[in-house]
Amino acid sequence: MSVTRYPLAWPEGWPRCRHIGGLRSGNFKVTYEKAIAELAAEIERLGGRYPILSTNLELRLDGMPKRDRSEPADRGVAVYFELKGTRKVFACDTFTTVRDNVRAIGLTIAALRSIERYGATAMLERALNAFTALPPPHDPWAILGVPRGADRKSIEEAFRILALKHHPDRGGSSTRMSEINRAREEALRGT
Numbered sequence: 001m002s003v004t005r006y007p008l009a010w011p012e013g014w015p016r017c018r019h020i021g022g023l024r025s026g027n028f029k030v031t032y033e034k035a036i037a038e039l040a041a042e043i044e045r046l047g048g049r050y051p052i053l054s055t056n057l058e059l060r061l062d063g064m065p066k067r068d069r070s071e072p073a074d075r076g077v078a079v080y081f082e083l084k085g086t087r088k089v090f091a092c093d094t095f096t097t098v099r100d101n102v103r104a105i106g107l108t109i110a111a112l113r114s115i116e117r118y119g120a121t122a123m124l125e126r127a128l129n130a131f132t133a134l135p136p137p138h139d140p141w142a143i144l145g146v147p148r149g150a151d152r153k154s155i156e157e158a159f160r161i162l163a164l165k166h167h168p169d170r171g172g173s174s175t176r177m178s179e180i181n182r183a184r185e186e187a188l189r190g191t
Helices: 032-046 098-117 121-129 140-144 152-166 174-189
Strands: 049-055 077-083 086-092
Touching: 032 049, 032 077, 032 098, 049 098, 077 098, 086 098, 098 121, 140 152, 140 174, 152 174
Parallel strands: none
Antiparallel strands: 049 077, 077 086
């Protein structure tokens, strides 16, 4: 998936709220400009670079919303950035305004940063692994190494073999394991 500022590029694998327009009103008393500025500052404090804020608001060249536009029907927000050479993504569509969803992401990153301030850097790194922006799904059959349309037993067996080899607890990569998990789910849906 290509990441765009407009329209919204919702991250692969992230569930959406039941009500795309948002579930509740936020109590964040900030302007849209301040919410964006504080989000950018939190990403920078975290060590993130190259942020891309993606929404369904049409934006001016400076990244601020065009003044003559109303709230879009889908008020979801996703922010993509690079952290230590890995693409990360945070997304929120809980609130009824784009501004409040931006603010919620900024406050979430601030809360995660507090983990590091308390001396638990390893825990912060584990928590941030959950926010790795996954690439678009690949062919699940190729990932699992089974023929297209394989039966459930073959899919599960291939999954177990790959999980033993690539699980992070066995020296594998969490990114690769996520890819294998998703391939299994997609292949099983196809049976």
